Amino acid sequence: MPTVGVKLYSMFFKFLLKHRLQSWSHGSPETPFGVTSRPEEPSAPANASFASDGVATKDIHIDPLTSLSIRIFLPESSLDLPRSLSDDPFRPRRSSDAGIASIGSPHSDHGRRSSYDSPVEPGCAYGGYLPTVDTRRRPTSRRLPVMVQFHGGAFVSGSNTSAANDLFCRRIARLCDVIVIAVGYRLAPESRFPAAFEDGLRVLNWIAKQANLAECSKSMGSGKGGEGKRADGHRYIVDTFGASIVEPWLAAHGDPSRCVLLGVSCGANIADYVARKAVEAGKLLDPVKVVAQVLMYPFFIGSVPTRSEIKLANSYFYDKSMCLLAWRLFLPEVEFDLDHLAANPLIPGRGPPLKCMPPTLTVVAEHDWMRDRAIAYSEELRKVNVDSPVLEYKDAVHEFATLDMLLKTPEAQACAEDIAIWVKKYISLRGHEFSY
Secondary structure, eight states: OOOHHHHHHHHHHHHHHHHHHHHHHHOOSSSTTSOSOOOOOOBOOOOOSSTTTSEEEEEEEOOTTSOOEEEEEEEGGGGOOOTTTOSSTTOOOOGGGOOOBBTTBOOEETTEEOTTOOOOOTTOSOOSSBOOOOOSSOOOOOOEEEEEEEOOSTTTSOOTTBHHHHHHHHHHHHHHTOEEEEEEOOOTTTSOTTHHHHHHHHHHHHHHHHHHHHHHHHHHOTTSTTEEEOTTSOEEEEETTEEEEOOHHHHHHEEEEEEEEEEETHHHHHHHHHHHHHHHHGGGGTTOOEEEEEEESOOOOOSSOOHHHHHTTTOSSSOHHHHHHHHHHHSOGGGOOTTOTTTOTTSTTOSSOGGGSOOEEEEEETTOTTHHHHHHHHHHHHHTTOOOOEEEETTOOTTTTTSGGGTTSHHHHHHHHHHHHHHHHHHOTTOOSSOO
């Protein structure tokens, strides 16, 4: 059974969330959904150095028309530092190593050049937002798979920059040896379905565009044709519609042909939708190829209750009554249906055929009322020969591996390691002998 601390925190969590959801549902003439502001949650600032744990981060607002943003997590292993210079690639660094180098102005500590700072040479793959690296030997650039991550929060809360999500993504980036792109999608009730789902697909298209821009930049060469540089050193491609900036971290280290989707709770619903749209798009998304997806305790529901939905209706953190409220806030009122394509993965005619779906790892918790429907979806995938194992964790609750107070538990660490073992089978260039 869950610990006493988990039970108490669950009661407090549900009380606050239910109060918030009910106030949003009733609203007022001035604020139709009752939303004035969301409570402040601890957030982690972006840090472009590898100083703390071997992962550099930065935030990008990728859609000028909406609030859609991403946080990129770049592991230090992407630089492939020589072992003689870095016995432990994820070692803590001195405080003087934590600076951010900028184009044309290498970081220095009190006027002295740090031994880990990177001089910026003409034509360097990086630009602008540069992680701090050792320069006694120029590191070899590595191409890493790209993992697109969607946070949880019942479609109405959560953030890609929250302290909990930041820590989880850092852990995944290190263990899986991937570039993680955490998506800050629009939230309900201000932005109802399909806003969050469209944001997920928009990020995948943005990654494809970045890969194509980087290829164009490389083929045209520096200063030739339609390529140029801004004052801050970023490369851009001049096209009919203006200037498109090449994202340097992805251009230098990203391999979009090995793309994995990872969704947490309601984020798993978004990941599954994006995977379906990627299958339908086919070569239109080139060079992006979704090779696998990970659904962590997906936020599925349906009109005909499963056994766990009856037995565990009052389970920890997200119980069934609260989730129904969240679905009412997320789905348009005229479309509210528990068998909506966003809610129930088992309805017929959802498309594309399940046999076309990418390999899918499903993570479920013993004390989660949503577990049975997630397992049923995995079983349907296996029936059409899609690799879709289920990892069930005993005595675990919904969001046991991603919730703030549970992130540092042995179960959360083990879950991340298990995900890495399975994912590496599909993202490793040589395959992975230890996998599920």
